[in-house]
Amino acid sequence: MASSDVVLGHSTFDALRLGRSAQMIVGRLLRFWDSKNIKKQGEFMGITLLFLDEKNSVIHGFIPAGRAPFYRPSLRAGSVVRVSRFEVARCTNMYKITDHPFVIRFIPQTTIAEVIENAPVINVEKFMLRSFDPLQALANTNLELPDVVGQIQRVVVYLSLWDDAASMFRGLIGSGDRTQTVMVVTTVNPKLFGGNLYLNSTPATKFYFDNTLEAISEFTARLDGPVQEAFTCIDTKEGIRKKEVLSIGELNKFISNSNEQEAEFICKARVVDVLQQNGWSFVSCTGCSRKLDKDGSSLRCNRCVNPNITGVINHPYLRYRVELLVDDGQDNATFVVFDKEMLKLTKQDAAALTLNEINGGGGVELPQCLKDLGGQDFVFQIRVTPFNFTPNHRTFTVSAIVDTIVPETFKTNAAELVQVEGGEASATGSNMTGINMTGGEEKEPNPSNAGGKGGVRKRTRE
Template identity: 30%
Template sequence: MDLSGNSPASGDHQTSKKTVASSATAKSTGKSTASSATVVKPNGKAAVSSANPMEPNAATALSSMPGDQVMFFREVSLGPREAELMFRMIHFWEARNPNTKTLIGQEMLLIDREGTVIQGFVPASRVGRYELTAGSVYKLINFFGSRSKDQYRVADHSATVSFSWNYSLSVLENPPVQIPEDRFRFHTYEEFKSNCDSKGDLYDYVGHMKLVNGQTMTDHIVLDEDDIAEKRHVCVHVQTHDGPVMKLYLWDKAAADFCQKFKSYGNTPSVLLVTTVNPKHLGGTLALTSMSSSRVFMDADVQPTKDYLEWLNSNSDIANRIAAEVVTKPESVTLEELFSYIKQDSSKVAWFECMATIDDVVQGSAWYYISCGGCNSKAVKGHTSLICNNKKCVKTEVTGVPQYLTRISVYDKTEQAVFVILGDAGKELTGKHAAELVASYFEANDGVGADHCMPVPQALLDTVGQTRKFIVKVSDHNLTGKTQTITVTKILPPEAPLPSTVGVGSGSSGSSGDTAGDKARKAAEILEADEAKRPKSG
């Protein structure tokens, strides 16, 4: 059964579980204050009760009930109950059979005035009877305390509030007491590791992002939403404080929510909180995968992310101890092996590491381009101002920023190739930003116009003869034969030690007898293995 959990939650919790209530948590006032109630009718429309105690209807009974006479979640036990519960709806999601996709029911995560969290459940036959809204406060009459399933449980409480056949549900527009908005229960890396593949409870994760689909966390990172939608997932490398880095796979709705939130921030967000993740061994390492119940939060969304962001801003040295290139060690190949991989029909987009010597810098064309200062895409001249070529860019006023777009000829002992150096990789090669080189040139040549083609700067020419370690990406354009030019995503410093941790787009190093195709396929097949092992419910 696809009873995957959602939001974090917990009432009474064990000491090994790090449970954090949001800043909205408030204690009961203890006052007997009547409130207006809205009865949610089966047709989805609402009628506001007058709260007249003489009217014998459910809305009146609920609205006139003092807050301190409502049952708490900690008092819920197994069996049928003709009691009343007052709670906030944190989150709800569909539970479906993982094989047939048949709707089983509607799962919910509920929190009461004490901050205790419990799961709720509406059978498939009653789903849609009431229109539910996350964040609203409700009162429920008549329920059945059923035993919570150990597999994929999202709250610590042993019972689930199942809505009985004769249940009555009302929205409280003005609750008599304050109810917390949320509650999270977090696990550390060690706790996730000990629970890996156990098919037990689902817990929440909070930490900072190191990579998103192989991209380092720069100020101008742009998500390829079409590719994410096609593959139905996004892979984020995450780290909590100074702990180990691990992969977090967000699937389907969680991936779409991630993209939406990521874009909503003016600058690249740093902190990520995902609820109810499932720890699994994928590719021989610990990874977390989202479920249908998972929710996604970032920097300023909820109190735990705000608290973590504050820590991150004060401890950037700790957070940056593990460099992105160490997290994502690609397979090391020669240029000959790289071209051999590209020619194979079964090849897919992948990252590799090549050691090569720079033979020349291609001249005769612009070595840089003008980018949108918001998303790093190419900016073109409009009638009165620059226009970003990226239709998904939210910037209305584009500020042009020079970025590297430099082609270099390289060679090793096996083959020659043309690499294209983009963006930050150019600074890693020369030690200077493209904008700095462009500004210096035009300041020294005051009389040239804006359309003047600036010659290749000496900082680039000085790199000829250097042997460097390049991280390159084999793109769809390479695989379809549209171009043989290989894109460089990163250039490691001279004499840099080899990274040691397997990561995005890479596999374990093969034996010395592996062919180029075998070694490269191992790098590309890691993600396929992850997809095959992913639980169908997520």
């Protein structure tokens, strides 16, 4: 990006015309981020940019993946730039990040240069802020990715952070002024789940604690009393990973209403039956524990075997894969339990169990110890993976089984919550933060939300 100290006649964002032409804009590059396609394993699509002009209008731009290496080295957030010879197109009706109806698309002829002198007076920041009621209306629609402002304290709106957003937030909390509890969080995806409002981070999510920003200073002025003092943030190498308690119906609802993201939940249910159509064990590779594939009359691990070497795995290993039909009194689902947890339940490995059944004349029927699981109640820890968001998903993977729900599992740190305008106070679960968006007095916790859900989770999202 070249620099320029001359500003020729340029269009304001509201005066832009559709199509390709010699139009030129001058604006502040507020921020930019990589956009990825989560349905194609996070495939890089391009760079999304936000511009602000002297009329306080915001428009977003897009640099396709093929042109990104050319522009990326010289993009600098906060700089005033001149962009010319681009295409103006209409925004889609989904995932809007500005109120402007148009988007600026970079084409091979597009140029961008930083304006050093004689630049128009442009504000430092502007946010697409939404309060509690509009956020609820937007939840589960995917129409907008709005910004929010609030104070970290006891609350009812859950801010779920993933991947880079989670790491960035932990870094800010760990190194910044911990008395600055009022913040702006940008470009979140609101979701309603289990009666609670969740604000899920996206790759575009940023955090602002600067109390000189108009959005923060105005919010702080509405607070009844001084800004709360220091808050804490639970941290691990993988982010905050507490588990949330869900019914089977809520688990299915999470899959239906959420974007593709990994999470873990706790679900109490009764085993109705042990399903047998797919068997209860499989032959695995001793190297990677994956299921072996048939190669003629032999078994082969296509992951571990060097493709330049022909051969088979000489020492396959029998492992559990048991499908349980479970019911929580209202809904049912199929939970799949693998080797580690089945070993705890049966007290013997799959190979030994098979041998005992054969020696005992049990034949190929379901072993008695597996039949005995029917009618028993367990607390299952369920791992939700990208597979569960595919149209063909039919099962949920069990990562752990316990006999009872440990109370400590659901204890929450009041400092991890975010109160949002109009919301009541409530406890959160895993990797979460809290915001008060009203600027008013904190409300009493809602008893019905005890052991509530939420967390700062980690997952790539566009």
